[in-house]
Amino acid sequence: MNFDHPVLSSMLPVVLLILIGFFSGRFKLVRQEAVRDLSNLVFLVLTPALLFRTMSAVHLEELEVLPVLQYFLVTGGLFLVMLMAYGRDSRASVLALAGIYGNTVMIGVPLIGLAYGESGLVLLFTLISLHSLVLLTLATLILELQIAHEQAAETGQSRHMLATVGMAIKNAIFHPAPLPILVGLLYAQTGLGLHPIVDKPLQLLGAALGPVALVLVGITLSQSSISGNIKEAFKLSLVKTFLHPVLMAAVGYAMGMRGLHLAVMVVASALPIGANVFLFSQRYQKEEDLVTSAVAASTVFALVSVTLFMALLPLLPP
Numbered sequence: 001m002n003f004d005h006p007v008l009s010s011m012l013p014v015v016l017l018i019l020i021g022f023f024s025g026r027f028k029l030v031r032q033e034a035v036r037d038l039s040n041l042v043f044l045v046l047t048p049a050l051l052f053r054t055m056s057a058v059h060l061e062e063l064e065v066l067p068v069l070q071y072f073l074v075t076g077g078l079f080l081v082m083l084m085a086y087g088r089d090s091r092a093s094v095l096a097l098a099g100i101y102g103n104t105v106m107i108g109v110p111l112i113g114l115a116y117g118e119s120g121l122v123l124l125f126t127l128i129s130l131h132s133l134v135l136l137t138l139a140t141l142i143l144e145l146q147i148a149h150e151q152a153a154e155t156g157q158s159r160h161m162l163a164t165v166g167m168a169i170k171n172a173i174f175h176p177a178p179l180p181i182l183v184g185l186l187y188a189q190t191g192l193g194l195h196p197i198v199d200k201p202l203q204l205l206g207a208a209l210g211p212v213a214l215v216l217v218g219i220t221l222s223q224s225s226i227s228g229n230i231k232e233a234f235k236l237s238l239v240k241t242f243l244h245p246v247l248m249a250a251v252g253y254a255m256g257m258r259g260l261h262l263a264v265m266v267v268a269s270a271l272p273i274g275a276n277v278f279l280f281s282q283r284y285q286k287e288e289d290l291v292t293s294a295v296a297a298s299t300v301f302a303l304v305s306v307t308l309f310m311a312l313l314p315l316l317p318p
Helices: 006-026 032-055 066-085 090-098 108-155 161-173 178-188 196-222 230-254 259-269 275-284 288-315
Strands: none
Touching: 006 108, 006 196, 006 288, 032 108, 032 178, 032 196, 032 275, 066 090, 066 108, 066 230, 066 259, 090 108, 090 230, 090 275, 090 288, 108 178, 108 259, 108 275, 196 275, 196 288, 230 259, 230 288, 259 288, 275 288
């Protein structure tokens, strides 16, 4: 087996981190009571550090946005279809996010770098710079609207629609995911940059996000009821790693996208479910076991899907 292959060298570390977490949980190295605290650490400290630092270097005028806009057109459409299919409630939003949000940083960066070089990375970094801003903000806003509606239905106290929307927007902005994205993006436009004294701690915190989140996925998996979630986890994994890239390839090709642009967008869409979806499910306590199982399953599925799409894309007619 060639472990230097781009797909294997990018995916296997992820699989190993999940396995480390799984056995840590099984051997009680991390107590079940500590999982929620670890989740809060990742979601409230490590995630904002990575998102702010990433966005603080984004200059909108330098981004090559057309391929990325096509990516979000397909991704947003799939999100809405999944939202309707799963019932349009807060649970549905988490599951719909799982069908579209990929691990573009920890897996995508080394994979695209090895397969397509610097030109591919430039395009991927453009996608990464907007990926969380668009998808996490969209999911947060819809989730907060749904939760407000569900709470009103439970209590029998309905708010005025404008008040509900206003509260949802406020909760979506002052949130551990969208807030550092927006603040970082605004700071980037000042051109000041980050002083090394600030940048280095943020870099270290951000670098810890991927490994710690994946170990946490493994720990949660060891404490979850897997048997009742296998079928649904496989469905979500198939949507993320096969349906998403098929739609991306079809729509992108129909809109005239070719070559490197098409390859990077399709491969990015074939990546497994990102750890941020797992953190969302933990944060809102929605479908935690199912999403945890789907993150692990999609990582295995992506070994096949990414390899397949990387092999087939060069065969498309110009």
